[in-house]
Amino acid sequence: MLNGKTAVVTGAAKGIGKAVALAFAKEGCNIVLNYHSTLPDGVVSGIEACGVRCLPVKGDVADFEFAAGLVKDVKKEFGTLDVLVNNAGITRDMLLMRMSEEQFDQVINTNLKGTFNMVRHASSLMLKQRSGAIINMASVSGVTGNVGQANYAASKAGVIGLTKSAARELAQRGVTCNAIAPGFIETDMTDVLGEDIKQGMLASIPLKRYGSVEDVASAAVFLAKNTYITGQVLNVDGGMVM
Ligand code: NAP
Numbered sequence: 583m584l585n586g587k588t589a590v591v592t593g594a595a596k597g598i599g600k601a602v603a604l605a606f607a608k609e610g611c612n613i614v615l616n617y618h619s620t621l622p623d624g625v626v627s628g629i630e631a632c633g634v635r636c637l638p639v640k641g642d643v644a645d646f647e648f649a650a651g652l653v654k655d656v657k658k659e660f661g662t663l664d665v666l667v668n669n670a671g672i673t674r675d676m677l678l679m680r681m682s683e684e685q686f687d688q689v690i691n692t693n694l695k696g697t698f699n700m701v702r703h704a705s706s707l708m709l710k711q712r713s714g715a716i717i718n719m720a721s722v723s724g725v726t727g728n729v730g731q732a733n734y735a736a737s738k739a740g741v742i743g744l745t746k747s748a749a750r751e752l753a754q755r756g757v758t759c760n761a762i763a764p765g766f767i768e769t770d771m772t773d774v775l776g777e778d779i780k781q782g783m784l785a786s787i788p789l790k791r792y793g794s795v796e797d798v799a800s801a802a803v804f805l806a807k808n809t810y811i812t813g814q815v816l817n818v819d820g821g822m823v824m
């Protein structure tokens with residue numbers, strides 16, 4: 583059902599985004615792989631080994647014009663944009679009373695405005711197509727809040743509100759929009775956390791293990807395949823939030 587379709591994944595050079603891109607490639611999707619700073623060797627060839635095309639596009643999702651250009655390029659190269667996974671995200675953790683304006687703005691610009699930029703441009707194409715699936719990477723922090731993550735939790739709660747609003751606006755043309763709220767997934771983003779924080783997290787996970795990038799990627803594929811789920815937040819968190 584996804585075979586021959588086009589999937590755009592942002593921030594896909596590593597971590598969850600890379601696994602999501604690979605999972606869609608295994609389903610037969612051509613991949614438009616957005617990356618920000620560096621693209622390690624083997625990422626594009628790993629996708630192409632699935633027998634699909636992979637177009638790497640360097641750029642910052644927080645840039646409105648970049649997002650517009652990316653969607654234009656997808657239309658030109660592939661004709662349709664069938665799946666958009668807004669995965670690009672950053673943390674700048676700090677207790678609220680010590681958080682700088684820059685730390686707040688950086689996180690909101692990348693996580694929330696970046697998602698808006700991509701949804702804004704991709705949705706006009708999807709509305710014309712009368713089909714498409716948008717999946718936005720939120721976080722359990724955006725659902726529950728988290729100490730040291732006022733900026734990040736606000737950005738992810740914003741992503742959830744954006745997702746539900748987009749779902750309502752796009753449903754009339756058969757376009758779905760959902761969010762995934764990962765819990766603690768083993769990537770570079772969580773690798774920087776101290777051992778005490780990691781152990782505290784593990785204790786709060788009913789399934790008693792950290793999540794893998796494949797756990798999140800399979801949820802994204804599920805949401806892209808299903809055409810009757812929209813406006814939902816799917817927690818992929820080992821039961822942390824229920
Ligand atoms: P990661 O390993 O740090 O990867 C994040 C990716 O986003 C990197 O490739 C990064 O590229 C890219 N990126 C950052 N700023 C960007 C920008 N302005 N434009 C385009 N790409 C940009 O993180 P991850 O753990 O895979 O996280 C992926 C997503 O899942 C994020 O939205 C994150 O908030 C969310 N999430 C993760 C967890 C977790 O436990 N890991 C939990 C909940 C939610 P550069 O390195 O080149 O800047």
